Amino acid sequence: MARMKFLCDADRCIECNACVTACKNEHDVPWGINRRRVVTINDGRPGERSVSMACMHCTDAPCAAVCPVNCFYTTADGVVLHSKDLCIGCGYCFYACPFGAPQYPRVGNFGSRGKMDKCTYCAGGPEPDLTPAEYGKRDNGQFTGYGSNRLAEGKLPLCAEMCSTKSLLAGDGEIIAQIYKERVVRRGYTSGAWGWQTAYRETIAS
Amino acid sequence: MAMMRAPVRFLAALMLLLVVAFAVPAQAQQPTSVNPQAQSVKEQELLKELKKIQGRGTLPDARSEVIEQPAGRDWRQFHQVTLRWIGAIAILGMLALLVVFYLVRGMVRIEGGRSGRTLVRFNAFERFVHWMTASCFVILALSGLNVTFGKELLLPLMGADAFANWSQWAKYMHNYLSFPFTLGVVLMFLMWIAWNFPSAVDFRWLKEGGGIIGNAHPPARRFNAGQKMIYWVVVLGGGAAAVTGYLLMFPFYATPFYTTDVAGMQLAQMVHAIVGVVFIAVMLAHIYIGTIGMQGAFEAMGKGEVDVNWAQQHHSLWLEKEAGKGHVRGGGVAPAE
Numbered sequence: 385m386a387r388m389k390f391l392c393d394a395d396r397c398i399e400c401n402a403c404v405t406a407c408k409n410e411h412d413v414p415w416g417i418n419r420r421r422v423v424t425i426n427d428g429r430p431g432e433r434s435v436s437m438a439c440m441h442c443t444d445a446p447c448a449a450v451c452p453v454n455c456f457y458t459t460a461d462g463v464v465l466h467s468k469d470l471c472i473g474c475g476y477c478f479y480a481c482p483f484g485a486p487q488y489p490r491v492g493n494f495g496s497r498g499k500m501d502k503c504t505y506c507a508g509g510p511e512p513d514l515t516p517a518e519y520g521k522r523d524n525g526q527f528t529g530y531g532s533n534r535l536a537e538g539k540l541p542l543c544a545e546m547c548s549t550k551s552l553l554a555g556d557g558e559i560i561a562q563i564y565k566e567r568v569v570r571r572g573y574t575s576g577a578w579g580w581q582t583a584y585r586e587t588i589a590s
Numbered sequence: 591m592a593m594m595r596a597p598v599r600f601l602a603a604l605m606l607l608l609v610v611a612f613a614v615p616a617q618a619q620q621p622t623s624v625n626p627q628a629q630s631v632k633e634q635e636l637l638k639e640l641k642k643i644q645g646r647g648t649l650p651d652a653r654s655e656v657i658e659q660p661a662g663r664d665w666r667q668f669h670q671v672t673l674r675w676i677g678a679i680a681i682l683g684m685l686a687l688l689v690v691f692y693l694v695r696g697m698v699r700i701e702g703g704r705s706g707r708t709l710v711r712f713n714a715f716e717r718f719v720h721w722m723t724a725s726c727f728v729i730l731a732l733s734g735l736n737v738t739f740g741k742e743l744l745l746p747l748m749g750a751d752a753f754a755n756w757s758q759w760a761k762y763m764h765n766y767l768s769f770p771f772t773l774g775v776v777l778m779f780l781m782w783i784a785w786n787f788p789s790a791v792d793f794r795w796l797k798e799g800g801g802i803i804g805n806a807h808p809p810a811r812r813f814n815a816g817q818k819m820i821y822w823v824v825v826l827g828g829g830a831a832a833v834t835g836y837l838l839m840f841p842f843y844a845t846p847f848y849t850t851d852v853a854g855m856q857l858a859q860m861v862h863a864i865v866g867v868v869f870i871a872v873m874l875a876h877i878y879i880g881t882i883g884m885q886g887a888f889e890a891m892g893k894g895e896v897d898v899n900w901a902q903q904h905h906s907l908w909l910e911k912e913a914g915k916g917h918v919r920g921g922g923v924a925p926a927e
Contacts, residue, residue, distance in 0.1 A: 394633075395630070401648065418649055418651075418654060421647055421648075421649055421654050421657075422647065422648070423644075423645040423646065423647045423654070423655055423656075423657045424645045424646050424647070425631050425636070425643060425644075425645035425646075425657075426631050426645070427645060427646040430629040431629035431630035431631055432630075432631070433630055433631050434645075435645075435657055437657040437658075446662050446663060446666040449666050449670055450665075450666050450669050450670060451741075452736070452737045452738070452740060452741055452757060453740075453741060453745070453750075453753060453754045453757050454741050454745060454750070455754065469751070469754070470750055470751070470754040471754075472754060472757050472758045472761050473761075474737065474761060475838075475841070475855075476669070476737075476859075478852065478855075479662065479665055479852055479855050479856050479859060480662040480663075480665055480666045480669070481662055482658055482659055482660045482661075482662045482663065483657065483658060484653065484654060484656055484657070484659075484852070573630075575630050575631065575632050575633065576632055576633040576634060577633075578633050578657075578658070579633075579657075579658055581633075581634065581637075582637075582658060582660045582663075587634075
């Protein structure tokens with residue numbers, strides 16, 4: 385099985401936020417929850433770079449390690465998923481996550497954050513693939529389930545698939561690293577594979 | 591110059607153009623490729639400088655503008671390894687100590703048995719506050735330990751669903767019972783502060799080890815030095831646990847007084863957890879000495895009255911004072927002045 389990863393080529397990202405919009409739309413993610421976001425560093429100054437960030441599906445994920453009820457699991461593709469049935473909304477994964485990925489339906493006081501939600505790599509959740517239970521409910525202010533399961537349909541995450549500059553890459557880690565390496569060689573510069581050292585304990589040589 | 595005529599101006603412009611045109615070849619050749627990277631931000635450099643990478647986003651939540659903060663790895667190490675060691679050593683160590691102490695020393699008995707005469711040690715309100723706080727503490731302690739140790743100890747026994755259910759309820763209890771607990775700590779602080787300042791008597795008591803080793807019973811007022819330490823652990827530890835707990839429970843309202851970003855929450859959790867396990871260890875000793883460790887001690891908080899001989903043995907100065915006020919009753923014998 386492939387080890388799925390995300391890679392954002394910050395030298396290509398134009399901060400169009402289409403990945404954010406595509407994600408919101410694909411999974412019908414309610415207002416207030418942001419599975420993916422684009423952040424611009426040194427905005428307006430020379431050398432500014434934008435990075436699209438979501439759950440990086442870390443190797444040896446810290447969220448999974450600190451979860452007091454062990455609601456996380458890693459799929460055969462290396463995607464880090466969790467069970468909303470088991471989640472108690474304690475917020476610990478948010479404290480441990482290096483990328484600010486875990487989101488909560490309510491802005492959180494009094495231990496009533498609700499069940500955590502995060503990027504699923506468009507791979508659904510623990511329920512059987514492509515079932516309504518896996519997608520979840522979105523009416524009457526409810527937010528259950530995990531959204532669509534594109535991986536089960538043989539497709540890659542929508543955010544990366546529709547990225548207009550192909551800045552955001554998703555897929556087998558070795559393949560996207562190879563694509564990135566070739567780009568770096570051709571254009572002669574890189575600002576680094578953002579988050580890779582933290583998430584996967586590796587960098588892509590440039 | 592302001593009145594320069596048009597032909598002159600044209601000539602001047604032409605000359606300038608010529609100068610520029612000839613100057614260009616004299617300068618360095620254009621680089622073969624432009625490196626737009628020259629000034630750009632680099633991830634590893636930013637992380638080295640700031641330990642987190644922050645930018646500008648379009649979401650209203652400012653916390654989402656931090657895109658990377660590997661500090662979570664350190665907190666994970668604390669939560670999964672360090673805290674478990676601290677907790678296990680403090681709690682199991684204290685339990686082992688108490689078992690050994692009980693086996694060696696046994697129950698501290700009232701010398702000469704009960705006199706049959708009693709005096710009030712804690713009134714109804716004091717006992718109510720004590721038991722309210724104590725019962726909350728037991729549940730807070732168990733539900734708190736569940737967060738740190740539950741998935742190792744209980745999860746394999748209960749199964750994932752049952753354990754998640756129990757943990758959800760434990761979390762609710764932990765959150766809601768914090769209110770009566772905090773109220774109890776505040777009330778204890780106020781109603782017993784007068785007797786809990788350190789005094790010269792305490793130094794003698796501590797020097798003689800509180801009579802724990804050997805059979806000496808150094809004099810003490812209403813609270814001996816050991817009880818004063820318990821008092822301050824409860825007031826300061828309970829206070830610290832309450833403050834950090836509410837920071838965790840109301841993550842965003844404390845913003846004017848406290849950094850409520852992820853690093854701030856990690857720190858609050860660390861303080862809360864360490865205070866928690868040390869608190870539990872100290873309370874185990876408190877429960878021990880108040881129950882099986884000492885004859886006649888439990889009734890002080892149980893029915894509120896203690897035997898005069900117990901008071902003579904453990905709180906001689908307090909007994910003198912109370913007897914002087916005529917507070918000793920029963921037995922028909924006049925209190926010793």
